Amino acid sequence: MNAQFKNIHKVISSYIEISDEEWAHYSSMLQVKEIKKKDIILSEGSVCKEVFFINKGLLRIFFVDNNGEEKTFHFALEKTFATDYKSFLKEIPSNYSIQAMEDTQVLVMSLDMILGGYKMLTNGEKLGRLLAEDYFFMFNDKIQAMYTQTPLERYNDLTSSFPKIFQRVPQHLIASYLNISSVHLSRLINAS
Amino acid sequence: MNAQFKNIHKVISSYIEISDEEWAHYSSMLQVKEIKKKDIILSEGSVCKEVFFINKGLLRIFFVDNNGEEKTFHFALEKTFATDYKSFLKEIPSNYSIQAMEDTQVLVMSLDMILGGYKMLTNGEKLGRLLAEDYFFMFNDKIQAMYTQTPLERYNDLTSSFPKIFQRVPQHLIASYLNISSVHLSRLINAS
DNA sequence: TTTCAACGATAACAAATGTTATCAGTTTCA
DNA sequence: TGAAACTGATAACATTTGTTATCGTTGAAA
Numbered sequence: 413m414n415a416q417f418k419n420i421h422k423v424i425s426s427y428i429e430i431s432d433e434e435w436a437h438y439s440s441m442l443q444v445k446e447i448k449k450k451d452i453i454l455s456e457g458s459v460c461k462e463v464f465f466i467n468k469g470l471l472r473i474f475f476v477d478n479n480g481e482e483k484t485f486h487f488a489l490e491k492t493f494a495t496d497y498k499s500f501l502k503e504i505p506s507n508y509s510i511q512a513m514e515d516t517q518v519l520v521m522s523l524d525m526i527l528g529g530y531k532m533l534t535n536g537e538k539l540g541r542l543l544a545e546d547y548f549f550m551f552n553d554k555i556q557a558m559y560t561q562t563p564l565e566r567y568n569d570l571t572s573s574f575p576k577i578f579q580r581v582p583q584h585l586i587a588s589y590l591n592i593s594s595v596h597l598s599r600l601i602n603a604s
Numbered sequence: 605m606n607a608q609f610k611n612i613h614k615v616i617s618s619y620i621e622i623s624d625e626e627w628a629h630y631s632s633m634l635q636v637k638e639i640k641k642k643d644i645i646l647s648e649g650s651v652c653k654e655v656f657f658i659n660k661g662l663l664r665i666f667f668v669d670n671n672g673e674e675k676t677f678h679f680a681l682e683k684t685f686a687t688d689y690k691s692f693l694k695e696i697p698s699n700y701s702i703q704a705m706e707d708t709q710v711l712v713m714s715l716d717m718i719l720g721g722y723k724m725l726t727n728g729e730k731l732g733r734l735l736a737e738d739y740f741f742m743f744n745d746k747i748q749a750m751y752t753q754t755p756l757e758r759y760n761d762l763t764s765s766f767p768k769i770f771q772r773v774p775q776h777l778i779a780s781y782l783n784i785s786s787v788h789l790s791r792l793i794n795a796s
Numbered sequence: 797t798t799t800c801a802a803c804g805a806t807a808a809c810a811a812a813t814g815t816t817a818t819c820a821g822t823t824t825c826a
Numbered sequence: 827t828g829a830a831a832c833t834g835a836t837a838a839c840a841t842t843t844g845t846t847a848t849c850g851t852t853g854a855a856a
Contacts, residue, residue: 477752485751498741507748530730537729538722544736549690551743556699558750559677559783560669563843583804591751593844598805755813775834785814790835803852814841823832 416444419491420465420519427542428535438529443520447512454510460499462520466490469516470580474588475508484589487513487581489574494518497547500526513581563592564600608636611683612657612711619734620727630721635712639704646702652691654712658682661708662772666780667700676781679705679773681766686710689739692718705773755784756792 413421417439424430430438447453447469454460456475464471471488473496485508488494499506500523530536557566567590570577577586583601584594592600605613609631616622622630639645639661646652648667656663663680665688677700680686691698692715722728749758759782762769769778775793776786784792 475748475752483751485747497737498744501737530733535729537727537733541722541729541733541736544733544740545689545693548736548740548743551740551747552690555677555743555746555750556667558747559675560667582802584802594804595806595845596843599843602805774832776832786834787815787836788813791813794835797856799854799856801852801854803850805850806848808847809845811844812842815839817838818836820835821833824830826827826829 414439416467416517417442417519419467423465423491424539428533428539430533430535434533438525438533441522441525441528445518445520447516447518449512449515452509452511453518454496454506454508456507456509457505459503460496460506460508462522463493463495463497463500463526464488464510464518464520465493467517467519469518470513471516471518472511472513472581472585473508474511482588483591484585487574487577487589493543493547497544558591563590563596566590567597567600606631608659608709609634609711611659615657615683616731620725620731622725622727626725630717630725633714633717633720637710637712639708639710641704641707644701644703645710646688646698646700648699648701649697651695652688652698652700654714655685655687655689655692655718656680656702656710656712657685659709659711661710662705663708663710664703664705664773664777665700666703674780675783676777679766679769679781685735685739689736750783755782755788758782759789759792 413435420442421435421439424435442465444467445453445464453464453471454462466488468490470490471494472484473486473488473494474482474484477483486494488510494510496506496508496510498504499508503523526540530540533539557569561569567586570586570590583597587594587597590597605627612634613627613631616627634657636659637645637656645656645663646654658680660682662682663686664676665678665680665686666674666676669675678686680702686702688698688700688702690696691700695715718732722732725731749761753761759778762778762782775789779786779789782789
């Protein structure tokens with residue numbers, strides 16, 4: 413098997429059973445793409461045409477609020493998917509932009525590939541369901557955290573679940589992810 | 605067809621094609637349940653064993669934060685589903701409680717019914733996928749609103765998308781839904 | 797190598813939001 | 827029907843968070 417497809421095969425196999433034949437056919441539709449640091453692979457206002465699976469690197473999903481300021485919605489790590497799923501599936505303009513925080517290697521899945529997978533793969537619909545459920549759970553947790561936790565608590569959770577993030581992402585983007593100002597995050601960190 | 609099943613049939617048919625035979629079999633597993641105002645049909649800490657489809661009435665999904673205060677996560681309206689999907693599917697204790705805000709009639713779907721539907725119905729997995737996707741989109745929008753909107757803006761959105769809510773829900777629960785104190789909401793409304 | 801932009805800390809001040817307490821009108825229910 | 831709980835407004839005050847500006851350091855690019 414193409415070594416570049418090892419990670420995604422592992423992830424998909426964790427959701428459904430997929431035979432070698434099916435995988436060979438399915439994975440042949442994957443495209444490898446190298447993204448340079450700071451490059452934008454989805455721009456707000458355009459339809460999201462792809463789902464990205466991150467082999468190596470780090471993506472940032474953000475949008476621009478009413479005051480023209482960027483808000484970081486999500487940091488997408490290795491071995492996870494990144495996309496604007498709503499824009500992608502409904503083929504409507506996206507509210508989000510996606511930018512590489514580092515030189516990043518992604519596998520690109522087109523809408524045809526995803527929709528085709530629902531029909532072609534024995535467990536295609538199930539894969540779609542389980543992925544949607546998992547990301548639904550993730551969002552559920554995120555909402556609950558926004559309801560119940562203080563910015564400092566969310567900061568501490570982030571550092572404990574993803575300690576290396578500070579070597580990979582500037583602090584003011586973490587502030588925007590936590591939905592607080594960079595000044596305030598600096599205050600929290602330096603405990604004044 | 606059982607008149608009580610008309611609403612849910614309409615909703616499910618909007619997601620997938622389902623034959624009359626399949627529907628007859630599937631809907632025979634539905635149970636009708638009447639809930640009295642203030643009754644709790646899911647308690648935090650217990651495993652959520654059901655998905656509720658609301659025929660008539662209004663449910664409130666809430667949890668208790670670290671300070672022991674209730675936070676209203678969601679108001680579930682007629683013709684929508686209410687559950688703790690994560691607790692339900694993973695069979696783990698729930699973080700949420702579900703309470704009736706009015707005398708409410710729900711249709712009860714068990715885990716066996718849902719899982720059985722994935723296999724039994726021609727488009728069962730697809731139904732599960734589309735529902736998960738839709739609720740995923742809903743959560744996505746909710747997160748974005750929490751990032752970008754002021755409490756007043758969220759309040760105005762709520763009133764325009766659901767004008768009658770104030771006749772059905774006390775104001776302090778709306779405040780907890782907006783994640784602000786009841787005092788603050790009162791101030792916003794009375795524009796001081 | 798030099799220069800400029802990016803980054804993070806800090807201070808001073810402003811705005812948003814929470815907390816506590818009180819009070820009056822309603823609803824509930826024993 | 828009457829007491830108690832519930833509800834929402836309001837005031838006073840405290841806390842959190844944002845805004846703007848400055849400054850020194852660092853990193854990137856010409």
